């Protein structure tokens with residue numbers, strides 16, 4: 467089967483490499499020439515564990531190639547996966563500009579029957595709009611639009627693609643369903659559940675799933691904040707809650723709030739969509755509100771610990787990416803906290819194992835970029851752990867302490883044990899403990 471993947475971001479690249487691994491012949495296309503040049507040289511524009519090997523393997527086998535010739539790729543392939551970005555627009559809705567540009571290009575170049583599979587996260591009703599746009603521009607075209615949301619997590623995207631919890635196929639077309647099932651047939655061997663439904667339901671499944679996970683995080687963050695007031699330990703609470711199979715222990719880890727390219731954007735988009743339809747989604751609104759407040763609470767913690775005034779203080783920051791194993795800093799709580807620290811007159815010296823280049827694009831010369839966790843402690847009035855990279859889990863505490871001006875450690879990910887930190891002579895604060 468011949469497949470074209472339009473868009474070479476996280477979702478597009480992982481989808482392209484993953485489908486090639488399933489035995490498909492895949493062409494990944496993008497408008498950005500530099501990105502395609504990099505990929506053709508065998509370099510990845512993103513940091514994602516395991517992806518480079520998968521890409522090399524499938525390029526060598528001849529099943530995977532990269533191109534900027536989008537019209538040709540549209541004409542030469544049966545299935546066209548749309549994996550372009552759908553960022554937030556000014557009022558929190560999804561900005562579908564890139565998607566519709568790709569759709570126009572499909573309409574201009576469609577030559578025979580195509581299956582157009584939407585992988586990008588799009589508001590409910592988008593598939594219908596895609597159908598209308600193509601039919602208007604190319605009235606004789608034969609095609610089906612399938613909503614095929616992706617559930618991969620950055621940092622474990624390859625594993626998630628190759629071993630998904632479920633595959634969602636949304637379309638009313640029998641032909642398109644059969645083609646999609648064929649593409650994902652290797653997953654039958656590992657008994658992956660398939661959910662076959664209509665476009666609107668498939669689109670909704672993605673938003674409902676991400677918003678539910680975000681709700682779990684906001685919920686446990688709220689519980690953590692209450693724990694702080696009543697002297698309870700949120701970790702024990704979360705563990706005991708998770709032992710109830712109805713709750714499950716996953717996504718109950720408290721922290722500085724969720725970030726990344728998905729949860730913040732998707733919760734806002736679902737809120738926006740409901741509002742547009744005349745429904746007030748109070749729970750989703752609270753999920754977003756708790757998350758915003760959680761990020762601000764981290765700044766308050768640091769401020770309180772350094773004596774109530776951040777002005778003139780030097781803060782060491784460990785971790786800039788929104789989570790470990792990625793260089794992605796989109797809506798990272800660390801970026802929010804660092805901006806607030808600077809605004810309050812503090813200086814920041816930061817280290818991240820992968821995201822230093824990305825951090826530079828945001829802060830330029832406004833912060834210092836250091837080489838490792840210990841350098842981030844040099845002369846610091848407080849050290850703040852923002853991202854739970856493995857590199858930060860077993861730090862030499864005495865070494866850190868001797869380098870710091872005062873031994874204040876704010877651990878927004880609860881990596882360290884409060885008692886051990888106190889024994890080591892730190893003034894330590896986590897979240898909800």
Ligand code: UGA
Pocket residue numbers: 587616617618619620621676679683716717718719720721722723724725726727728729788789
């Ligand atoms: C998320 C979903 O987990 C994927 O299933 C989905 O496909 C993806 O969005 C998407 O829509 O494309 P991702 O954003 O890569 O994946 O990262 P997560 O691992 O879900 O983490 C999101 C944020 O929540 C991070 O900032 C993380 O630190 C935070 N988090 C996660 C917590 O604060 N506590 C937790 O218990 C779990």
